[in-house]
Amino acid sequence: MAPSTTPRGKATSDTVEKYDIVIIGAGPVGLLLSTCLARWGYKIRHIDNRPEPTKTGRADGIQPRPLDLLKNMGLKPDIMAHKPAKVYEVAFWDPTSARDGIHRTGTWASCPSFIDARYPFTTLLHQGMIERVFIKDLKKYGVEVQRPWTIKGFKTDYEGDSVYPVEVDLQHVDGGKMDKVRAKYLFSGEGARSFVREQLKIGIKHKDPIAHVWGVMDGVVKTDFPDIKMKCTIHSEHGSIMVIPREDNMVRLYIQIASSTDKDWNPLKTATEEEVQNSAKKILSPYQIEWERVEWFSVYPIGQGIADKYTLDHRVFMGGDACHTHSPKAGQGMNTAFLDALNLAWKIHHVEGGFADRSLLESYESERKLVAENLLNFDAKYAALFSQKPPAATDVAAASQTSADNDENPFIATFKESCEFTSGYGVAYDANSLNWSPLHKAQSPIINPKGNKLRTGRILINSNVTRVVDANVVHLEQEIPLNGSFRVYVFAGKPSKSKKALEDFAQNISKPSSFLNSYLRSDIDSVSHHEQHNPHSHFFTFCTIFAAKRPEVEISRDVPGVLARYRDHIYADDIFDYKIPDATAWAHAKMGLDQEKGGVVIVRPDGYVGIVTSLVEGGGTVDALNSYFGSFCSKKLAEHRANL
Amino acid sequence: MAPSTTPRGKATSDTVEKYDIVIIGAGPVGLLLSTCLARWGYKIRHIDNRPEPTKTGRADGIQPRPLDLLKNMGLKPDIMAHKPAKVYEVAFWDPTSARDGIHRTGTWASCPSFIDARYPFTTLLHQGMIERVFIKDLKKYGVEVQRPWTIKGFKTDYEGDSVYPVEVDLQHVDGGKMDKVRAKYLFSGEGARSFVREQLKIGIKHKDPIAHVWGVMDGVVKTDFPDIKMKCTIHSEHGSIMVIPREDNMVRLYIQIASSTDKDWNPLKTATEEEVQNSAKKILSPYQIEWERVEWFSVYPIGQGIADKYTLDHRVFMGGDACHTHSPKAGQGMNTAFLDALNLAWKIHHVEGGFADRSLLESYESERKLVAENLLNFDAKYAALFSQKPPAATDVAAASQTSADNDENPFIATFKESCEFTSGYGVAYDANSLNWSPLHKAQSPIINPKGNKLRTGRILINSNVTRVVDANVVHLEQEIPLNGSFRVYVFAGKPSKSKKALEDFAQNISKPSSFLNSYLRSDIDSVSHHEQHNPHSHFFTFCTIFAAKRPEVEISRDVPGVLARYRDHIYADDIFDYKIPDATAWAHAKMGLDQEKGGVVIVRPDGYVGIVTSLVEGGGTVDALNSYFGSFCSKKLAEHRANL
Structure with missing residues (x-):
């Protein structure tokens, strides 16, 4: 391949x-x-x-x-x-007002529902x-x-x-x-x-002048601490601990042993396994904790640095x-x-x-x-969020809601940002030759069409669709394996409305100097008819998604030949999503694409959206895509116009 | 163990x-x-x-x-x-009216949404x-x-x-x-x-006088038949075929070669691989089919028989x-x-x-x-359904709806029954000592409480809940592994409303001659505190489900000790189900149990519901369960009253 x-x-x-x-x-x-x-x-x-x-x-x-x-x-x-541990929530524990131990002040979701994650948990x-x-x-x-x-x-x-x-x-x-x-x-x-x-x-540039010495211990414990299977941030009169559940009944404890803002501080401060266990016992009091087995113990300095x-x-x-x-x-x-x-x-x-x-x-x-x-900036903000003031229960409750009403509250804003960031869904690449956001210099009414909810430089929004050939309900964003190809999602709207636009799209990508035809496989004539993802080129895989019910889509009638060759990548957008009950084509609607006329989404091989265009009659859509690919590919493509 | x-x-x-x-x-x-x-x-x-x-x-x-x-x-x-094939839909093909080939007359879901299946497909x-x-x-x-x-x-x-x-x-x-x-x-x-x-x-008793000779062929084909990745029933002028997709691009074809109602018929009729392929080519015409590889080919007689x-x-x-x-x-x-x-x-x-x-x-x-x-009866009915008259498109559409409006249509009634039966969800065991349905001789207001939607002799209804200790969202019906134990689901309603009933339940199962205490493990004193499912008995695992949000449940406060020992089996019924938006505790509601007062469900070790009771203050609930288990267990249990 x-x-x-x-x-x-x-x-x-x-x-x-x-x-x-x-x-x-x-x-x-x-x-x-x-x-x-x-x-x-x-x-x-x-x-x-x-x-x-x-x-x-x-x-x-x-x-x-x-x-x-x-x-x-x-x-x-x-x-x-x-059988890894899965962390769905983080619990916060603080000293009681009577100063006789610790109590839980609140919990929050580690990946709240406002993040549209398939797997809203951390796998440990x-x-x-x-x-x-x-x-x-x-x-x-x-x-x-x-x-x-x-x-x-x-x-x-x-x-x-x-x-x-x-x-x-x-x-x-x-x-x-x-x-x-x-x-x-x-x-x-x-x-x-x-x-x-x-x-x-x-x-290495050290972003934050604070250096920390951490103790970390993996082991199996016996305890009556109720949140031992949750991620916990615990502050007490005797110090602070972070609890992370693990596979096989294990738990990881992080204890901050020392820190300094002195540039010349030599972080030699250390602690024995027993000292760390004794600290943990004091911090968790009035709960009991005993170790049945310690699998790993280490004390190490960490500085925030970036090359x-x-x-x-x-x-x-x-x-x-x-x-x-x-x-x-x-x-x-x-x-x-x-x-x-x-x-x-x-x-x-x-x-x-x-x-x-x-x-x-x-x-x-x-x-x-x-x-x-961004990670290092976030890290400092996140540390401050947790080490200074414990969140109030009302803050936590408000922050877990999906509504944006409370975003003026800085705690909640930081919380939301932190959840998105830690989940990995917050990664956003700036506008450049790969990411044609509205900030990109290329401007055209076809690019970034009105209503579009996809953000270039961010991953494709998740959606459920039905694969036409076998009626399997699938996760569209997972349908193309990590094959190193650009993913061309042709949201084709209603077949009756988009027929000509789809034909024009197919005709234009079939032209000799199109982005596709400029990079055909050298062995194209001997490719097996079972090849699902790369029958034409190693650099492109096409998906076509219709705003129709599966039985309404007839591939031989509705899909032009070049796209029909990807017969395992033709979908019906007919899976109801109760969060957008008024839509008729839920994947189209989630992406913010026209449910009748569709649109085209180019996703980079790493899963990030590169460009979003309308699907128009004539050559405009493929022109825009030729311009996009032409901005970083090795050959000159057709219609690669400087003004785009 | x-x-x-x-x-x-x-x-x-x-x-x-x-x-x-x-x-x-x-x-x-x-x-x-x-x-x-x-x-x-x-x-x-x-x-x-x-x-x-x-x-x-x-x-x-x-x-x-x-x-x-x-x-x-x-x-x-x-x-x-x-990577098995997954069959979500069945397609029906019949001769065209012009008799120049075949055309699709309709499709239907192999496991429609009125069956509440986690995996609504057949795995091939x-x-x-x-x-x-x-x-x-x-x-x-x-x-x-x-x-x-x-x-x-x-x-x-x-x-x-x-x-x-x-x-x-x-x-x-x-x-x-x-x-x-x-x-x-x-x-x-x-x-x-x-x-x-x-x-x-x-x-062997032969239920149906018809004996059949089948040809079956597994192989990899090249074809333009559009439904080759679906299950298909194809009738043509040249005979009938069933298409079943398989893993690795394979497909299985079943061809009925001969049949007879003559008791003394000797099913020697056979066919060669080539003859079967030629039949398939004729039946699928105008579509083309060629074999790249035949993995298996067999011709064998089948009679419907039961020992x-x-x-x-x-x-x-x-x-x-x-x-x-x-x-x-x-x-x-x-x-x-x-x-x-x-x-x-x-x-x-x-x-x-x-x-x-x-x-x-x-x-x-x-x-x-x-x-x-039932299977043999069904088989005959199913065969008739498909071999006599092809379903009209409107029948198929109507049958796929969840509403019961059309159940007077015999086609639709048979369809629904057949879907439930083939999915495996239709298996129902009659009332006996294990299945205390309303038809069982034991009658008590506590047993089969009003509103209950669970059917004894059928599997437990699926539901999503949150595990309290680690906030994981889980499938309740899968939470106890196949460990050979009875599964005791204590739906505990609202903690504030059911506190006494739950305490009474715990107290009564802890009595010396209760169903639980009569069958404790002989090694109970040396059981590890990590044991999740069978800390007390090899024959019982307990789950407690509260009609509350997860952070509201405090195990040390809300759960009596004997149930709290199953700390990994304590759940909050707080996962919204858009199909029953008005509920406040969706698992309780799906089972038809009181969302405030709860109820108790005993599920047999094979997953079938044995008995459903209310959760009442006093000894009534455990009395009923002692009577249930007492009807087939080896010891005399407390309160095992003949009149129940």
């Missing part, structure tokens, strides 16, 4: 082994990148300096949006097979189990993580081999066996102590903790890492596959660094 | 190996029985005369209700990992894959199916060993190695040609195809087999575990034979 316009994975001149990419570190960021690229046919050298996957501790929270991603990759069942599971899910999947594509190996050096050297310009020295951690390889890319997913970042002399650059030359990249560190309280580490990797993966794919101009890679840093900066 | 009041699994007098049960045949019925009993701690000898699980062909349809069961066993993810997957899911699970409990072994003889002989009265001779199919074993039970899941049934000289008895002595039992054969059209074979096995499994468990009187085993035949008879 791998497209190939440049030679890949073959030694061109000498005996040095060549790879599309060398990935250092098999934590979440490295594994997700590796898994995507392996599936899309790239040759990967992946090493990790640990002898085996994470045994205990580290990150453990998968937020709602990354869970969507894992589902889209087909990995969610393997995650859920471990030991990082090692999550890593193994990826490792098992990688094996299917012939990639094994080499352990325990480490990176000893690297350089970018176009003269030696311009196709594989990165030379990397790898070594077994015991100091013996060495290997010099060449690659098109080098990726550091090494974590906070990144050799690659240090070699590149990329600095100045994510790459120097767009050949050597970094992601995950190598680029940003922050407090574990909001459970964002693994999630930000996953989305870093996803953002980079498809851009490498589209450049190496010949679709996109190499400049596309510049958007990795600009998009993901902004997210990290 | 296995309870034990009689010695089990140990040789008592000689060197003959002893088992709780010997199971012949590792198809669906044998495997489900084996899996249940293995999980509950029984010692099993399981043989099958095939060298390996089903390779191709045979049954492939899992209906909605059995899928609930597989989910309850934790096996659904492994089934779904194979090769039987061998389903068998392997069970085989993998059995291994976890130390049971391996011995292959290829067969049964050579058996006798029931109480004098030799009254605890293990069944002597069974087993032999390797190559005629070599033999083994004589003793068991408490022998089960035949051998299929239609059952050695055990023949030895017992149990006759006169399912057991002779309640030591040797039969189930599945050994007891009933019918046409494959409604996809009921595997489903009836599963439910046969489930019905028997828990009854053996409760007898051998010391809970139930041995007479409980008599209800296996009476309950399951009735279901088979």
Whole structure:
């Protein structure tokens, strides 16, 4: 399935082994990148300096949006097979007014209903189990993580081999066996102590002058504390704790041990396992807690920091903790890492596959660094929200409502923002060549049509539709697997109203220099008729959604041939949504598209909306899309007019 | 976890190996029985005369209700990992009026919305894959199916060993190695040609004088027939076909080759693979169909038959195809087999575990034979429905509505009945000692309270609730795993209104001769505090559901100690259901229980409702339950009054 316009994975001149990419570190960021690229046919050298996957501790929270991603990759069942804990609510505990212990002051939903999440909870599971899910999947594509190996050096050297310009020295951690390889890319997913970042002399900017020392303990407890299976923020006369439930009756406790705003503070303050347990007992009093087993215990300093650059030359990249560190309280580490990797993966794919101009890679840093900066700003705000003043029960109740009436209350505004942010649904990429928001310089009445509720740079809104060929009720946003393709959703409105517009759309994408026809598969004549997603191009998958009941849609009559070829991606928008009872086509209505005339939504391969257009008669819709793709693709497309 | 009041699994007098049960045949019925009993701690000898699980062909349809069961066993993810086809709708095709081919006359939902199914579709997957899911699970409990072994003889002989009265001779199919074993039970899941049934000289009654010869073909096709991914019933000038989609782009075609009402008809009529393909091509014309691959092809006669008895002595039992054969059209074979096995499994468990009187085993035949008879009657009716007159489009549309307005139309009545029946939700056990319906002789104002919508002998109505300890939104009917226990659902209404009734309930089940306290675990003092389902007894799991919002429920304040011990089974009935918008406690309302005062529902270990009572102050509720359990349990319970 791998497209190939440049030679890949073959030694061109000498005996040095060549790879599309060398990935250092098999934590979440490295594994997700590796898994995507392996599936899309790239040759990967992946090493990790640990002898085996994470045994205990580290990150453990998968937020709602990354869970969507894992589902889209087909990995969610393997995650859920471990029976992770699911956090639906957060409870707040504070000292009683009598100062004789603690009491619950309120709870709130971790992903309230105003966020339209398929999985409105945080999934808690030991990082090692999550890593193994990826490792098992990688094996299917012939990639094994080499352990325990480490990176000893690297350089970018176009003269030696311009196709594989990165030379990397790898070594077994015991100091013996060495290997010099060449690659098109080098990726550091090494974590906070990144050799690659240090070699590149990329600095870390500390956004917040406060440094913290945290104690963290995973274990099985016996307790009468009633919220031990919920996420809790507990303040007491004796200190503060955060409780996080885990799989297998385990619980994680975070205790802040020390903090300082002194730049030169050396965070040597530490604590023993017993001291932390004794602190926890005091904090939880009058409730009892005893440990049956401690699985992991660690004390470590955390500073909020962000790397100045994510790459120097767009050949050597970094992601995950190598680029940003922050407090574990909001459970964002693994999630930000996953989305870093996803953002980079498809851009490498589209450049190496010949679709996109190499400049596309510049958007990795600009998009993901902004997210990290927002995360760090949020982290500070979130910490303040919880550590200063406990929320009043009325605030919590008001904040959980979906109505926007109370948004002038700063607590509620921060709460809503924080829920959206921590769920992963708040990630928004700014206007750029990929995201044609109303702020983008391209202006046309066809782009961002009136009423449209989709926001470019944000993920596609969830919707339920019926697949026409087999009458299965499906989640539209999950229908295209993570195949590295742009997702073209043609919301076709009512067949009787949109017939000509749909035919014109089909005719125009079939023109020689359209975005589709400019990037056809080289093996198009031998593609199996069973191929569902990429019969024409590796870079596009089409879905057509009619505002009609399923039995009313006759593919041979209603769907032009080029779209009908995606017969498993033709849908009827006929699933009632009680939240918008007056609609007649609920997916159209949720997106804010015309229920009679439809509209076209381009979703980037990573799930973010790129552009929304009307579906009009004539060539206007495809012209707009040619302009969109033409702004970053490698060829000149038809009707790519400068004024758009 | 296995309870034990009689010695089990140990040789008592000689060197003959002893088992709780010997199971012949590792198809669906044998495997489900084996899996249940293995999980509950029984010692099993399981043989099958095939060298390996089903390779191709045979049954492939899992209906909605059995899928609930597989989910309850934790096996659904492994089934779904194979990406089965899902049938949501059935399409009807008939000759065109111009007689120049076929056209679609209508479609209908295979499980319409008037059936409140969690999974409103049929799951289609090769039987061998389903068998392997069970085989993998059995291994976890130390049971391996011995292959290829067969049964050579058996006798029931109480004098030799009254605890293990069944002597069974087993032999390797190559005629070599033999083994004589003793068991408490022998089960035949051998299929239609059952050695055990023949030895017992149990006759087969043929309900319908028509015998049919079917051709069936599994394969991968290339076709422009638009409904190839749907279940279709196709009538044409050239004959009839049924289309069933399968996993991996496969499709199954059933073609009726011959039939006769002549009792002495010898169904030797056959057809070659090519003849069947040519028939299919003619029937589907004007559409094209070509086979890329044929995985399985078979021609076989089917008569509708039912065994006169399912057991002779309640030591040797039969189930599945050994007891009933019918046409494959409604996809009921595997489903009836599963439910046969489930019905028997828990009854053996409760007898051998010391809970139930041995007479409980008599209800296996009476309950399951009735279901088979209904199935055969239904089968004839269903066949007539489809083979005589195609449904008019208006009939289909009307039948798919949930309103009961059209029930006088016999077509629609049959349709509704057939949908409920084929989904598995129509199975209803008659009033007996286990099912205290309004027809049961026990009458009391407490039993079957007014408004109650639950029907004894039918499965529990689905509902969504919030688990109090961790705020997880859950499917209440799935909260107790298939652990062999009676499920006691205490719908507790409003805490303020039901406080005394709930306390009285707790006090009365804690009395020495209550149904609970009469069957406590012998190891009750050493049960881990992590035990969620059976802290007191292997025969009961308690759930308490409040008509309150989750944060309003304080377990330490609102739940009496004996129920609070099931802290993972305490729920808030606070999940809005848009179908009953006026309710305040939606699960209570769906069950038809008082939203303030609640009620108690006893669900049998196989998921069928046994008795429904009000929750009253005083001892009345527990008195009624003691009477219920006292009618089939092994001990005399408190307040077990004859007049109830």
